[in-house]
Amino acid sequence: MTRKPPRFISLTTKKGMPNLNLAIELKGIEKNYPGVVANHDVDISIEKGHIHAIIGENGAGKSTLMKILYGMVKPDAGTISIYGSPATIKSPQDSIALGIGMVHQHFMLADNATVLENIVLGSEPIKAKVVVDYAKARNQLQEIIDTYGLDINPDELVADLGVGGRQRVEIAKVLFRGAKILILDEPTAVLVPQEVDDLFDNLKVLTKNGLTILFISHKLDEVMAIADNITVMRHGTTVAEVKPVNTNKKQLAEYMIGGELPSPRPASTKPREEKVLVVTNASANDRTGREILHSVNLEIHAGEILGLAGVEGNGQSELIELIMGLVKPDSGSVNTVGLDTKNANLREIRDAGVGYIPQDRQRDGLLMAAPLWENRILGHQQTEPMASGLWINKGAAKEDSQRIIEEFDVRTPSNSVLANALSGGNQQKFIVGREMSGNPKMIIAAQPTRGVDVGAQAIIWDHLIEARLKGTGVLLVSADLDELFKLSDRIAVIFRGTIVDYLDPRTTTPEQLGLAMTGEKIA
């Protein structure tokens, strides 16, 4: 991958002229952590009443910048102006006082309390010096609900709310504090499409009322749809500022990763004869006896990527468990890399050459509070070179972690940092690197690029394709149709626990695939 030198393209700021219409102006912001430059030469101007998007890969410095703006982190250099006057923001309280509110990516709510209690906390109206004036708070909140059309009920328990509702509570929370500038950190990461539409409607009402919104994201579609202005960050600095009408997704993606996106379309190769997975008429029931997989037939050849498409919850996770030998088929047979799973346990199956990239990387893929080199050992703790006899081999683990860090471009100061210090994309790259170690015969990749930025996605795709060329069979379970089309040699469609169709990605349209996923047969 070639990387072009960073360039700064500004289409909107008028240099040298103070713009009184600016809500926020950042100049030369710099922040260093030991071993890492998180932000440098950050310049951003945000107009009042605009939705201003900041995009960039994971680890590009967006979150650090937001923390600086919200007073959670102190910048080493640079100036911040709010509504044209310079400001020093030392704590979240300062930033709240300046009218800046933060809607966190991970909701900062207490489940066991009502919406109203969650909203008033920290800025409670008070009577008789110590008693919270809930009646007054309720009136204030109702006013906000009415003005901005937020659909929340003050007396509902937060535990009973869905994700969209919780996000509205978060937004109401900052509005309750009189915020005129809202920072939304990856607000759509947790939402389903319908909820995203609702959120965007809410945001439009907010800006119509004169509020300014800072929208952090790495989803290019959404940014193109909602933003008035887009700033791109890369390697800790701002590299471009564009308006959606003057750009397109491809260009934005190039700004983000500093080069052209690699085209992942795999070269056509003949699939080999050897089969790494043969599932024959396999059925499986869950604990209650309900059938979750029904007569599944599936084959993967060496050197082939088989995409598994399907709406989530149609038996994908159970199929993976079946292949890994965690669940034994009630009827039919499963042969994974030459082993009959009826007679083999997970350990034997993995040792025979199966790599597994789990869907939930933080829960199933890593020990978050352990260093990377220890995480490298996971799953290989009984085989050479990670283990020698009864002992684990720390030296070999560190050495091989370093190899993964370099080959997969994992952005980390060293192989001894804890896994939870890495951004999501970098964690995922490390897991992919680990699971590809030792040239496995088969890789099960469950949502391998969900929630990671385009740069990490490109690297993961590259490696999956490379593994395929080397003769590895890949089962790609994905909800991302784009990914399925770009990588798969064949696409199997799973619906209600059974494989309903095989499609050729070269001749199928996304619409047809979408239809097949709902159980419709394509003529």
Added chain:
Amino acid sequence: MSALKESRLWRILTSPSRMMITVSAVIILISVVRQFTGINDITSPGATGATIRFTIPLLMAGLGGLWAERSGVINIGLEGMMILGTWFGAWFGYLYGPWVGIFAGAVGGALAGLLHAILTVRVGIDQAVSGLAINLLGAGTARFLSGVFFIGAGGDVNVSPQVKSIGSFTIPGLSPFLTHLGEKHILVVSDVAGVLAGFVTSINWASLFMFLALPITSWILWKTRFGLRMRFCGENPVAAESLGVNVYRTRYIALAVSGALAGLGGAYISVVVTGNYLEGQTAGRGYIGLAAVIFGNWQPAGVLAGSLLFGLTDALRVRQSTSVHALLLVVIALAAVYGISKLRKKDWKGFSINIGIAGVVLAYYLINKVVPDEFVTFFPNLTTILVLAFLSQRLRPPAMAGAPYRKGEES
């Protein structure tokens, strides 16, 4: 309609009335058992008085636990804080009078609470480890101080000199009337009167004073700004901090109060109940107080209910072991009714288990005329275990109680 049923209002409207029905049913049941067995002590004013004396220390420990856990810190050190309360209460009570003793007990407990705060909040030691350390420290300190101070003052290494007693009050008119009514042994009426008489006869002023901690705690938790913030420190300290709540300071205050309440409970035991310090007299009540918190689902009223239950079983032990024998009938009836109620949902397993329990207890009741003292002593502990085992799945503890929290770090 379903939205209404799920609303908080609906829950509030329905729960007290359901609770009233349950309470009435239990009263009637106990009354029938009393009438049937002729063991009148079960609902006598004396038994009620004993129950109050045993409940107050548990209630104080429980409220102490509630303060700590609502603020997000588990306080296993309640026992050690109570021990310090018994010692300080007895010594300062001996020197300056019982009320000063009670105040000193609170101070002693509060100091241990502050130590727990420093260890867990500031230093970041595991909350269980710190609590354990405080229990050991409390017992050791009390023994050491006893050796230094008591021997010269007419006590011993494990016994303090006697403390003057705090006065008590009886409500004139009401007390004799209810007591008289209670002695008539009329079904239900006499039982209610007898129990009520216990609440208005020879009530120690200290009992009344300490009981006030319950409504005050309730009021602070649900009405005041500090209470709201404290609850959020237990539910989601990161969120609280992000909204400008000083989690550290809140926890310091909550733990000091927690220790003070446990200390008051300890001082009550030494100053009011026994009149002197005896080594080991808390007898694990700090832990039972913690169990009362769990039993009470981290609600002040629930803590009272838990303390009453454990206090009652404790009181029975010292009153009459025949009472325990009679109360086995209540257990049998409850198990049988519960088992039959399972039939409605065609839950045959639940039915047979409960009927089985009822059968076994009935057999025991018929074969033995009296429950052995050893078992009676063990009864409160057994009740605690059973109650916690059956309840623990329906509870709603503060989400982040027990989790380490460092300012500026996201969990």
